Amino acid sequence: MPSLAWLSNDYPQDKVRSFLEAQAPDTVLATHYGSAQVLGTLRERGLLAQVNIGWLHTDFFEGYFPRISKRIDRTFLAHTDLESRWLAAGVPPDKVTTSGMPVRAPAADGATRETALTALGLAPDAPTVLITSGKEGVGDYALVVESLARHHPGPLQIIAVCGANARQQALLTALQKRLPEPVALKVCGLVPHADLLAWMRAADLLITKAGGMTPAEAFAVGTPTILLDVVSGHERENAALFVRLGVADLADTLAQAGELAAAVLASPQRQTAMRRAQLAFHDRAGLGRIARFALDPALPAPGLPVDFGAEHGSAVADIDAALARLQAEVPCDIELLLSYSTAKTPQRVVLENPFGHIAIRVDDTVYSANYVAVPGQDPNLLQHVTLADYLYGVQPPSPSQVHTNTYGMAKGITVVVNGSREYLETAAQRYPELVPVWVEVSPEVLRARLQARGREGAEEIEKRLARAPKNQFLGRRGELIRNDGELHVAGDTLVNLIRHCSDSPPVLQCDQQKMGDSEAVSCA
Incomplete structure (x- = not known):
């Protein structure tokens, strides 16, 4: 197989593995969550142990993606807001880097606008709007164009890039004849990326869907942008972030897009504010962070054997x-x-x-x-x-027994251990995915519980309170459970945390005493 581009979008594991083993790369950088997920699965199988695996997340939403990041070496995110969410989801800090969206903007050139527009038969001095909505050309372009023509007074030029959507292209071609005379509409299909970037720089306004890459390119060249709500789910999350940062406006409906576009074109102050926010957004981009990772000679530590804990496989030590x-x-x-x-x-x-x-x-x-x-x-x-x-166990005690049914029951399950704080650091080094959980109770509540239990006198209780660790969870990634209320509330919180951790295979270790009278419990 000469290229991964020949694979289907579900990225068959064995074919990906065969290709990478043949190429023998030092580093693999994925730009799609599907390929990153397959690479993470291969790593969990004990494969690609000597290959750095990175992923550039080309959108601005979270979803279930932090789980993928836990299984690979590095994830590059487009904004600090995303990094905060990844860390809150339990991804180790050394696995996450905010790189910005590393798009390359064409060099500014005084003749660029005139050259780009005259090549299309358009006037370089007329207000120009570019409409594009991905390769599929999603959305009702005709409705947007009609809205633009209705709300914008005076001359207007519209470049509509329909991608592979032949029906969209035909509808707009028919619409050209019905538009008022001051409005010029140029209809295009699939175009080279360099042309699209040149038109984007030449345009006074971009109307597009809220994907990850096209808006980021517009922000890089400083083109005021209006987003269309044509793809639900993750693109709505993208749009919400863009609007909050002030780098784009969102049209609630396609019919409203023209009215909003006319308002932006009529307001130089609004355009200036948007360009200023876009410049700040683009300045965060750091291609060097990705390049340093790709060229880093350090290799990841080998993972567990592929057959670890499996029937007839490698047994657990000690x-x-x-x-x-x-x-x-x-x-x-x-x-x-x-x-x-x-x-x-x-x-x-x-x-x-x-x-x-x-x-x-x-x-x-x-x-x-x-x-x-x-x-x-x-x-x-x-x-x-x-x-x-x-x-x-990894060896069947008798021929009639089945692994993980009658023996070897612990394979693949989340393990909760009640141990000692003294070896927490050692355990964290041995189990990188270990999640510490501290269950903390205030001295007043602990004193009342110990007094109610009646096993210790007042002096012993005060000595115990004096020995209780203070804020040991601070400075260490993990979870904190407050245990001042009803005991079942803290218990339910711990159970829910364990269920959440079971989505991936961490080792959980608890430190200190029973939840009922604990001073601080750390679960890893």
């Missing part, structure tokens, strides 16, 4: 020591274990008990029903395995 430490910290003779099926088909879910798999641990032995065993034939209907095999 699990016996970890379980022994857990038992020492939280002694328990009998324990109830509950897990859920990881099957991918409804039929397997039914076979493997959709209501959850229950097991009982007594000392070091876990007893559970083997749902895939054949009653009367298989001796393992009631299985007996070690806790280590039940949670992390």
